[in-house]
Amino acid sequence: MNANEPLGLHNRLALFRAEAGLSRKELAEQVGVNPQTIGFLERGQYGPSLELGLKLARVFGVPVDTLFSLEPFAPLAASLAAPRIMEGGR
Amino acid sequence: MARMGMARMPSRKARLLSIAVAVLLPVAEIGLIIRPWPLSPVTEAGLAVIFLSAMAMATAVLVGTPGWRRELKGALDEREAIETAKALSLSYRIMGLLLLAFTLWFALATRGNSLGMPAPSAMLVVWLLINMLWLQLILPSAILAWRDDAEMED
Numbered sequence: 001m002n003a004n005e006p007l008g009l010h011n012r013l014a015l016f017r018a019e020a021g022l023s024r025k026e027l028a029e030q031v032g033v034n035p036q037t038i039g040f041l042e043r044g045q046y047g048p049s050l051e052l053g054l055k056l057a058r059v060f061g062v063p064v065d066t067l068f069s070l071e072p073f074a075p076l077a078a079s080l081a082a083p084r085i086m087e088g089g090r
Numbered sequence: 091m092a093r094m095g096m097a098r099m100p101s102r103k104a105r106l107l108s109i110a111v112a113v114l115l116p117v118a119e120i121g122l123i124i125r126p127w128p129l130s131p132v133t134e135a136g137l138a139v140i141f142l143s144a145m146a147m148a149t150a151v152l153v154g155t156p157g158w159r160r161e162l163k164g165a166l167d168e169r170e171a172i173e174t175a176k177a178l179s180l181s182y183r184i185m186g187l188l189l190l191a192f193t194l195w196f197a198l199a200t201r202g203n204s205l206g207m208p209a210p211s212a213m214l215v216v217w218l219l220i221n222m223l224w225l226q227l228i229l230p231s232a233i234l235a236w237r238d239d240a241e242m243e244d
């Protein structure tokens with residue numbers, strides 16, 4: 001296993017990028033990498049350095065652990081449904 | 091993003107040219123080695139053109155892509171720098187194995203006595219190959235030993 005092949009590092013980069021309406025190229029320009037690198041990150045094929053992780057989190061204005069996690073993120077549908085279930089299914 | 095350095099050849103083009111070199115270079119070289127004698131001037135010129143074309147393509151890939159080409163600081167992002175280092179490391183191991191295979195083959199092919207020692211005329215080349223092989227094997231460890239901070243280990 002090489003240093004930057006992610007060992008179970010999960011991210012919500014694609015989700016945040018889509019919500020922000022940014023293309024891969026635009027996001028890449030903001031953090032100073034090749035657009036292909038954003039694709040590798042989104043597919044989980046590359047684990048970023050701490051510096052790049054922090055830069056990406058800064059672009060979206062969130063803490064880095066909102067964007068990256070060692071545990072799998074809950075599916076979006078489950079996250080949206082959870083409050084409703086708690087409120088009795090309304 | 092401030093990208094410095096020389097223009098880079100698109101990956102697809104580099105792949106196509108690499109395949110072309112891998113096919114054309116052996117064709118030209120084998121053609122020139124096993125040519126029937128005397129070879130017609132047109133055939134000989136054709137093989138020479140193929141050889142030179144392959145060399146030109148190889149040079150274009152070498153100059154147009156990261157690898158041996160020295161990139162300015164900041165020209166590669168962190169993933170690209172890691173991929174380049176991996177490619178160089180893999181190439182180094184492949185070249186080491188090829189050098190080992192060639193050294194063994196050459197030493198066996200030039201046996202000059204009943205003990206299997208190379209002929210005196212080939213001995214210098216065999217020693218040179220063996221030294222290059224050992225240098226190839228020991229260099230990474232030696233470079234790392236000098237780059238690491240020995241004081242920190244105490």
